[in-house]
Amino acid sequence: MTQREIFFVANEVNELGGVGRWQEQMARLLSERGHRVRIIGIAPPEVPMDLGARPPYETLTLYERRPPGRHRPHFPLGRLHPAARIQEADRRAAAERLSSVFRAARPGAVIIVTQVWAMEWVALADTAGHPVIGMSHESFAASRRSSRFGRVRRYYRDVDRLLVLTQEDADLWTGEGLNNVGFLPNPLPVTPSAPSPRTEKVVASIGRLSHAKGVDLLLDVWAEAAPRQPGWILRVYGAGEHEAALRRQCTDLGLDDSVEWAGQTDNVIGALGRSSVFVQSSRGEGFPLVLLEAMACGVPCVAFDCSPGVREIVRNGEDGLLARHGDVSELACHLVRLMADENLRDAMGERARENVLRFAPDVITRRWEELFDFLER
CATH class of the missing domain: 3.40.50.2000 (Glycogen Phosphorylase B;)
Structure with missing residues (x-):
């Protein structure tokens, strides 16, 4: 088994919720198998999840406060507005931090972008030739009802693999013209030693x-x-x-x-x-x-x-x-x-x-x- 450097790039390092729990579990599982794992968050969490005293992986958060997404806010002069230019410069500085981390990684490293908002920064970064896996943790139907649908098509079209959670959703994304789609289900979070007795009403x-x-x-x-x-x-x-x-x-x-x-x-x-x-x-x-x-x-x-x-x-x-x-x-x-x-x-x-x-x-x-x-x- 090749031991790799693995980067999870997410909206947050430890936001309480399904994606946060999945990310923490996968980082721990891969670390236990000898990989060097780092979780990079764009912004601090709104509702933090406890990662324990000494998690077996490293963490980094790019911003002290949550920045706006690239598609908002809308300034009267667009990118020429002074505030928009400041935000874009700030965004590129954060992306350069990502670039420096990726460039320092040894060959065989993998970048896993767990949410499409985080991909807005990875798209600006130099990924140094490492494979990039973009993920959508929601169903195709849920994505289609949201602004994320267009952003998945835009930002994940050229990554090495777009991963969704089921074959059915993978087929639907392929139908949208994406030819890089695969699927991997979430792992079982726990394996209790004994089942519920199922005696309480x-x-x-x-x-x-x-x-x-x-x-x-x-x-x-x-x-x-x-x-x-x-x-x-x-x-x-x-x-x-x-x-x-x-x-x-x-x-x-x-x-x-x-x-x-x-x-x-x-x-x-x-x-x-x-x-x-x-x-x-x-x-x-x-x-x-x-x-x-x-x-x-x-x-x-x-x-x-x-x-x-x-x-x-x-x-x-x-x-x-x-x-x-x-x-x-x-x-x-x-x-x-x-x-x-x-x-x-x-x-x-x-x-x-x-x-x-x-x-x-x-x-x-x-x-x-x-x-x-x-x-x-």
């Missing part, structure tokens, strides 16, 4: 209390499901800007006796170990780590089929149940089915725990190393 939801995560839809689902299975609790883990509105919705629906607001948790495995079913009601997802975690804990999942990543993880009818995207009543029926049938919960939970091993960290890390070797040829 608890349905767990874990995620930010935001519009994208669809907790408002989940409350509508619970309003249909809870009366059909008395004694069960929906335990909602998470915090966010919509919390007050969601609590009011819960009260208006008469659900206060069967919904617990557990707040943000740093112990996802502990939370899942006290649950018998996991539910995800997101309006959109990439390749959600929490589904992998729930399955690793032997907790069967019920979710909206909102992206290729979700249906790649959950095998509908085998190790979990998927409802049509946004179909509240169907999701409620799936929940009731698992809440009512202990044997079905146990069977699906055990199959989930077995099936999720196809995303085991060593399996995914080897695929990354194979990609590095391929790009070097």
Whole structure:
């Protein structure tokens, strides 16, 4: 195995969230296999994630404060405006810091740009002939609904590889005229030594209390499901800007006796170990780590089929149940089915725990190393 220098260039070194958790795990996994890993962030995080006292990789942040993206703000005189010229000079100075780091790397180094905003700086830098891998951690559909769609096509068109999370999304990007697309799923974040006993009458939801995560839809689902299975609790883990509105919705629906607001948790495995079913009601997802975690804990999942990543993880009818995207009543029926049938919960939970091993960290890390070797040829 060739030991390499590997650079992760991201919006932030340690922003709390799915991309941040994936990045930290991959940096740790590759470091453990003898690679020298550095994470370079463009800006400081808004909500930092604890990386531990002595992570096995180096970190660097280019800016002390978050700079604007290249496509904003719009000045009256465009690039001739004095403020725009100052920002562009500042951006080029930051890109030169990147260039100096890349130039100092030994042959065989690889640059992995985990988010397209960060690619705006890498595009200005001298990558010193090292292969560049650009990543999109969201589904094609979610990207298409955002400003990132055009930026992915612009900034990732000429990188050595554009990596997405599923074959289905890779095919869709190829259909947009990109001929450098591949896919690699996220690795399993944890492998608990024992599954959840699935004895508590608890349905767990874990995620930010935001519009994208669809907790408002989940409350509508619970309003249909809870009366059909008395004694069960929906335990909602998470915090966010919509919390007050969601609590009011819960009260208006008469659900206060069967919904617990557990707040943000740093112990996802502990939370899942006290649950018998996991539910995800997101309006959109990439390749959600929490589904992998729930399955690793032997907790069967019920979710909206909102992206290729979700249906790649959950095998509908085998190790979990998927409802049509946004179909509240169907999701409620799936929940009731698992809440009512202990044997079905146990069977699906055990199959989930077995099936999720196809995303085991060593399996995914080897695929990354194979990609590095391929790009070097």
